[in-house]
Amino acid sequence: MRRFRRYFLLAFFVVSNLATAKGQVPTLRGDKMLDCSGLPCVDVTLASGKHLRLLVDTGNVNSVIDTEVAKSLGLAVAPAKGADGKPLSGYGISVLTGVKLGDASLGDVKIVVMDLATDVKADHMPTADGALAYTAFKDRLLELDYVRRTVRFSDPLTAELACPGFCGTMTTPTFGKRGPPIIVSTGFSVNAKPITAQIDTLFSGTMLIYPPSVKKLDLSEEAKTTKKQLFKYTDGGVDMMEAQSKTEAFGTLVLAKNAPLYFATSAVHLPDDLFDATVGHELFEHSVLSLDFHDMKLWMTKEL
Secondary structure, three states: OOOOOOHHHOOOOOOOOOOOOOOOOOOOEEEEOEEEOOEEEEEEEOOOOOEEEEEEEOOOOOOEEEHHHHHHHOOOOEEEEOOOOOEEEEEEEEEEEEEEEOOEEEEEEEEEEEOOHHHHHOOOOOOOOEEEEHHHHOOOEEEEEOOOOEEEEOOOOOOOOOOOOOOEEEEOOEOOOOOOEOOEEEEEEEOOEEEEEEEOOOOOOOEEEOHHHOOOOOOOOHHHOOOEEEEOOOOOOEEEEEEEOOEEEEOOEEEEEOOEEEEEOOOOOOOOOOOOEEEOHHHHOOEEEEEEOOOOEEEEEEOO
16 A cells, blocks of 8 residues: 555665574564554664654555654755656655664664654654664564564574464565555465455554455455545545455464455555555454565464
8 A cells, every 4th residue: 555655656775784694593682562653663772872763664665764853863865866867855865873673783774754744743644753664674584573562573584494384475566567566475365265465564454455356355245335444544544445354364373253354445546456455453463473574474373
């Protein structure tokens, strides 16, 4: 789905860090998962000793911070350029130096600098200084433990990790034929029908089914629902149609029964039939979500 405004249009950036020894079982470190307007965020410390509250956003390719926050940090900001090479007014590029979450280091993280405060004030974005995108965790194992309320990650990996059970395969198709690369995984299902789904920790719902997949998933009757639900942090605030599923699952792990199931309205940005659905916070919130960005695998566990 389209993030708060337009930062998904920019080229994405990655940072290399020191690798762990080959074959080593990764140690996960991190800190508390905080709540920013009901969605996951973390308190990070910079090399300067200053703190930022950043959302954990697996639905976007660019990490971002607010323009005024960048000024208060004294960051050097270069002009951002679009795909055509021309400067984008109101957007800049900078680097957060020495980013740490608890005792875990992400090193330097490249960021897009833009006006987020306006969206926060209008309640079109959760209250935060910015967001860490999935690219900030390149080659690492990222664990979002919604049960114990922690966010932990490994050092960059060089050796393949054995899957601890059933795993989905992650890929990075674009969101729409001309959109940015996003994280999509196999392994999820609705009513025992397998789906490919975008992993978006800042989508506050359970599962959003896109129009081309409704019929093949036998959800035509559910899609006739007249009940609407507003998602204020998606596409600048959009209504979706709310029905109910029998089950929403990952592998054999049932994540929810008789749970809300959402369908796109005309206001929702669509992915041009490149995948079936987006899964989000409401589906993850009683589970542990693990994303291996080295081997591109995903797995989940759930507290009984």
